[in-house]
Amino acid sequence: MREQAKELAHTLGRAQQERENVQRDVARLTTELAAITEAEKKLAGIQAQLERLRAVSTECEKLEELARMHERRAALQEHRKQLAGEVQQLKVKLEGLRKAPELLKQTTDELSTAFTSLTEAEAEAAKLTTAWNRDVQDVKTKAEHRAEE
Numbered sequence: 001m002r003e004q005a006k007e008l009a010h011t012l013g014r015a016q017q018e019r020e021n022v023q024r025d026v027a028r029l030t031t032e033l034a035a036i037t038e039a040e041k042k043l044a045g046i047q048a049q050l051e052r053l054r055a056v057s058t059e060c061e062k063l064e065e066l067a068r069m070h071e072r073r074a075a076l077q078e079h080r081k082q083l084a085g086e087v088q089q090l091k092v093k094l095e096g097l098r099k100a101p102e103l104l105k106q107t108t109d110e111l112s113t114a115f116t117s118l119t120e121a122e123a124e125a126a127k128l129t130t131a132w133n134r135d136v137q138d139v140k141t142k143a144e145h146r147a148e149e
Helices: 002-096 102-147
Strands: none
Touching: 002 102
């Protein structure tokens, strides 16, 4: 009987120790759960701001792309002006060289190359201008919708 009492006392001690351990774990988990709940409340409070920041970031990226396209378009237009000037110079040169058949052929080839480059530059500039205008309008429309929200 003493042996059973001793064993029961030992089992009771282990059960009490286990209960204390479980109570500490429950207290710790309750604290952690409260911290998680608080963090979720804070996140919910700034979620709308984060969404707006995402939208602004997307718009900024779009505007950066538009700026790059604008710079490229401006460079192509400048190149087009230079090519138009070269074409004009070549026309003048061609008139002066009509008497020299060899030089005439060389100048004609240069003029053809310049016209081809000019046509390509004008086509590219027109394409970029159209795309740029369309993208600017898209960004303006989005900005107006955001402002209305």
